Amino acid sequence: MLNRREFGASAAALLSACGPGPDQSSESEQPSGPLYFDLHIDTPSRLVSESLNMAESPEYSQVDIPKMRQGGLNAGFFAVFSSARNKTPLESVKDALLITDVIVETINRHPEDLFLATTSDDAVRAQREGKIGIFLGVEGGHMIDSSVEVLRQLYRLGTRYLGLTHSGNTPWVGAAEYADGPEGLTEHGKEIVREMNRLGMMADLSHASERAFYDTIETSEAPILNTHAACKAVANHARNLTDDMLKALAQNGGVLGVAYYAGMLDDDYRGRFPELREINRQRAAVRKDFKDDRKRLSEELWKLNLADVATIGAPPLSRLVDHIEHAATVAGIDHVGLGSDFDSVGLKLPAGLEHIGKTPNLIAAMKERGFSDEDVGKVMGGNVLRAFRQAEAVAAQS
Numbered sequence: 001m002l003n004r005r006e007f008g009a010s011a012a013a014l015l016s017a018c019g020p021g022p023d024q025s026s027e028s029e030q031p032s033g034p035l036y037f038d039l040h041i042d043t044p045s046r047l048v049s050e051s052l053n054m055a056e057s058p059e060y061s062q063v064d065i066p067k068m069r070q071g072g073l074n075a076g077f078f079a080v081f082s083s084a085r086n087k088t089p090l091e092s093v094k095d096a097l098l099i100t101d102v103i104v105e106t107i108n109r110h111p112e113d114l115f116l117a118t119t120s121d122d123a124v125r126a127q128r129e130g131k132i133g134i135f136l137g138v139e140g141g142h143m144i145d146s147s148v149e150v151l152r153q154l155y156r157l158g159t160r161y162l163g164l165t166h167s168g169n170t171p172w173v174g175a176a177e178y179a180d181g182p183e184g185l186t187e188h189g190k191e192i193v194r195e196m197n198r199l200g201m202m203a204d205l206s207h208a209s210e211r212a213f214y215d216t217i218e219t220s221e222a223p224i225l226n227t228h229a230a231c232k233a234v235a236n237h238a239r240n241l242t243d244d245m246l247k248a249l250a251q252n253g254g255v256l257g258v259a260y261y262a263g264m265l266d267d268d269y270r271g272r273f274p275e276l277r278e279i280n281r282q283r284a285a286v287r288k289d290f291k292d293d294r295k296r297l298s299e300e301l302w303k304l305n306l307a308d309v310a311t312i313g314a315p316p317l318s319r320l321v322d323h324i325e326h327a328a329t330v331a332g333i334d335h336v337g338l339g340s341d342f343d344s345v346g347l348k349l350p351a352g353l354e355h356i357g358k359t360p361n362l363i364a365a366m367k368e369r370g371f372s373d374e375d376v377g378k379v380m381g382g383n384v385l386r387a388f389r390q391a392e393a394v395a396a397q398s
């Protein structure tokens, strides 16, 4: 018996076999294959600083319309992020508004390809209509200045997840890599999480401390997300999840978006970072030299990213699959997703996954490892959709 996905694929094959000639539009090509939903894309920084035209595809951009099309992306969370360093909380709130505006204006310039997505159904609609649904995820609780009122305004603008903290700059939640805040979630932090449940905005614990992770799971009625991290049992990075955390995530119904950042995936690779000292020195110089010409800066930085790869190589794509497999073994296949973090980590990425257009390589690597089509579909986006729907159901009940 054909399952639904196989039916979709064979229907598409049938339609294209008797469909329009080469000069006509490909409207009859129904989407087939799994929903592909990326939990964390950092391209907004390029939209803000370089005014990147999403219809163009310069070599240095990892996510643009041509590459998203090539990779088969249906939906993705664009990260609304600015570092809290050197910024007051109020300036961070302003940044959240500004970056959100830039993303929405960008989407509006490409209505044939993109739309602002705010519901789980929008992800499904994106696939059905052959468009890409762009969701908004704010990265860092500093961007609400501890205010539930600001939180609600960001929800109204379309934000559907909030990363509770970035690097140690949120007064109500502990961060994974810095010890200058509270250890876990404060009482005010719990209030914020409860308000997020009520609204239908998911909590992202990607940069949070282990204590904050457990506190949030205890507080949240809705599934939580960890939009871009990996497994500590495979690579010992401070932000990676222990097996106990993976089990708690499964209990909660949440999803880990396995990050592609190779520094989180491979300890030996990260151990070679000191060899990049000279390139990093050049990077700092280039940043200074081209600070007023962001496009040129991106081109120069790209050359240094290539130099990184020439110096310390890149882990094989199978290393990323190791993390996906480990998370699936410990938490269960229903709790694993993808959070690329593209456009934020340079070329510190697994070989063969240098931009979003190369996603078919990842699908092939998962299948090679023995993942069934159904399991690949869950990892690609099915699980995110399921968690999103649960969060919406929690909000609808409250």
Ligand SMILES: [Zn+2]
Binding pocket: 139, 206, 207, 228
């Ligand atoms: Zn991040």
